Amino acid sequence: MPRVALVTLVVGDYDEAIRFYTEALGFRLVEDTPRPDGSRWVVVEPGGEGRGTGLLLARAKDEEQRARVGDQTGGRVGFFLHTDDFARDHARMTAAGVTFLEAPRHEPYGSVAVFQDLYGNRWDLLQPAA
Numbered sequence: 001m002p003r004v005a006l007v008t009l010v011v012g013d014y015d016e017a018i019r020f021y022t023e024a025l026g027f028r029l030v031e032d033t034p035r036p037d038g039s040r041w042v043v044v045e046p047g048g049e050g051r052g053t054g055l056l057l058a059r060a061k062d063e064e065q066r067a068r069v070g071d072q073t074g075g076r077v078g079f080f081l082h083t084d085d086f087a088r089d090h091a092r093m094t095a096a097g098v099t100f101l102e103a104p105r106h107e108p109y110g111s112v113a114v115f116q117d118l119y120g121n122r123w124d125l126l127q128p129a130a
Contacts (some may be wrong), residue, residue, distance in 0.1 A: 010060050010072060012069050021044045025093065029043075043057070082127070083126065114127065
């Protein structure tokens with residue numbers, strides 16, 4: 001069955017983005033391969049192998065792309081990180097310096113809080129209701 005395997009996220013710097021996604025969010029680095037043009041093919045993904053859609057961390061290469069870093073969805077939540085233990089991951093991420101933009105809330109669809117990545121893109125940390 002088809003699935004979305006990767007989503008491109010335009011970043012300002014490969015190494016700072018790798019640090020944020022692996023250390024603060026707990027993603028794993030799947031690939032970091034230099035390319036002939038000086039760019040890198042950098043993929044991170046949440047959880048264990050094959051457990052989620054990967055992010056292709058693509059360094060902005062011109063002014064137009066740099067203008068999009070941190071605001072790729074016009075200020076809307078654009079990314080949704082599911083968890084099986086909201087309290088655990090919220091506490092771990094807070095301790096790692098992740099900025100949450102609201103207190104955790106409990107909705108009919110699950111426990112959720114909006115946070116931002118190192119560039120300002122908005123994410124939901126979400127534990128879906130059973």
